[in-house]
Amino acid sequence: MECIVSLEGLAPSQHGQLKYAASFIDETISDIQLDADTIRIQHDSPKGNSGIEERVRKLIERFSQGDFGFKENILFEQHIDTPYEGDIIAELADKKIIKILEPGLFIFREPFSSLMRFFDYSFVTKIAARFEGLTTEEYPAVIHADTLNKTNHFTSFPEHIHFLTHLREDLDTIEAFSQSIRDQGGWQQDSPLDMNATMPKPKFTMNPSTCYHCYEGLKNETLEGEGRIVTAISKCHRFESRNHTDFGRLLDFSMREIIFVGKPDFVKENRLRAIEYLKELAVEWQVDSILEVANDPFFTNDFQVKASFQRNQEMKYELRLTIPHIKKSIACSSVNFHSNTFGNAFNISMGKRPAVTGCVGFGIERWTFAFLAQYGLDESQWPAAIREQYAAWQQLSV
Template identity: 30%
Template sequence: MQKVHIALTEAVPPPLHGDVQSKLAFLDNRLSSALLNAAGTAIDAVASQALSSDERDALEAKAQALVTSMCDDAFIPDIRTLSERRGAMRFSDDPMPDLLARREVVQEGEGFFAIGPLLTGVMDYLEVRLTGIAKEQGAAPYRFPALISSSYLEKVQYFKNFPHSLAFVSHLNANVEDIDRFAREAHCCGPIIKVDPAVMAAPKAMLSPTICHHLYHMLEGTRIDETGFVATAFGHCFRYESRNMNALERVWNFTMRELIFVGDEDFVEAGINRAREAFEEVLADLDLSYAIMTANDPFFVGTYRDQAAYQAAFELKYEVRAPLPYSGHSIAIASQNSHRNFFGRTLAIRDHHGDHACTGCFGVGYERLALAFVAQHGIDRDHWPATVRDILSSHVPRGGFSEQEKA
């Protein structure tokens, strides 16, 4: 292990600290950590191997280039709070150690977790409420696969804007010799599969990073009638976040329900606003503290500055952020996104006027909301809000298993 201190030529503006810190996870795969200091003036990193003087110089140059590309002449937005609520927040400890000890949460691999009955009950409650909101909005129900077309993601510029989060799907070559070789030689070294990459086929699909893209793909080349179009779907989403993956706060595989709106601009904006307002009623029943704030997507370094400025200038994205008392930070548990006519132009989707249709979505992350709930209320159901406790009491068992049974 080797510590590396990198003094930055210019300080990172405070509003950009979070975005820069998230990208430092992708700075270099030889680093086990890389932290921007509180002043934004330096990066303190730890390399997993000794670096030569030239390697340290190259690493410092790479870090300077990353920060410059994100911050030089960057648009610094004023973060606007749309609404907020202060709940009881009766709990202040980190719930994860207890959840792990009780095997209510089990980490199966880097960034993916199995969820037990306790949090599943909270997520089931959320699902009932959100499907009710979708029904009130007249949303048509859809089901989408975990896989998504790689050519579609390229067309809508996902390769360009979010390459760091992509997850690729492959398989063995349809060749009996390669399959036999894999069966004889492949083995795992920790989580890594050791295998000759020559036996693997080139990826033809990807794991889906979000829900709404599937609907836009389905609507390519269509025309939306004057009533507009509303859909809803629940599914698994996959976004790789390297060292940022931490407990349930950031995961590689998560679940989400979205309400998706397609039509003219007024229809879309009214729809996503109604969905957000209805969701706030759910949060009130959960007695959750939260704030709804302007935000931007986690664009990659090369496109971050321009794309984030565009989103911020037109307030195209809002996040519902719930505080985690144990950490002093907050996490986004839901987001409201307006894409204007980007997908309409890119995919030739027209509204009833014949113009390129606008799109927007409101999505809720189930694991994050469940984490925020137990972070604020604890894992003792007797201390939960009565509305949730009464609904869950009938189907969330209080029992578990002993260490002997676990073994």
């Protein structure tokens, strides 16, 4: 069935947000297409078109509620006539450089895997290392649900969360589960197993953001001096439904972050430095890009309030790299200011006041995809700076 709903009353700036959120309204949706004035949804829902339309209109009301205004601000813009315009994902898959396991889930092989390591090395040495007093931390890929609750992720981005659980610590349950799998000839997605009976309520989730563990590690601490700067890379996980078919929107991805925790001026000044370093790198590497004010894709009823506040306070900037083949751009880095949200949540203090925080994020797979989408696999076509730095890094890695 196809459900067609008018977008009348919804600002064009919110069409993309509606398309993203519409993927979550029904499990039977197979395709979503956005036109200038309508959204078309292919589905097989038992609720019929009326049930789908009702939910779409609920989202339209959410994203058009009030007149808060979205502040537009571009900090940096660089247009480069890049040499490659092909479908880089199709080419990488055809050459077996990547293996697509399912939408958003990839295996990366050479040279893509080497480029990922090179980009991460570059973000550390060319940006992170310029901050005095930088320390490095290593984080797990899972996070305690109680910790994630303190970040407000459950209420702001509930659709992202991958919950983790396990078989109950009960011999009869474990043996019965194992026997049932044998009886049905192996694991089946539509197995009639009663998961509630065999598994406890999740205590952990997959971690959706690198910096959360940094704040968890500083819980109940009082920091000395002006503050602390930490860098870390970790695997992050976000479920985004049919949006995983969008270019670069992965289920499992690597996020390098530089995290600032301390006094307000300390965090703000270092954040501004990070913005300048990011602009310098975009120029040096000659990537077609734009650095602009942005907002997180909040999934909540108060979307307009949160998103407008973020934009108007310039709390989030994104460096977006152009993907010539689809004539769109994707966010590859973000620069964020959280005020004292996490300082309060985790009781991190600077003297008698809560610490404020900020961070710079680099999506490693997105940077690699976007760079190859502009310059292709032929290294002779790459910018000279990238060729030279990549060759030097390869020598170091031998």
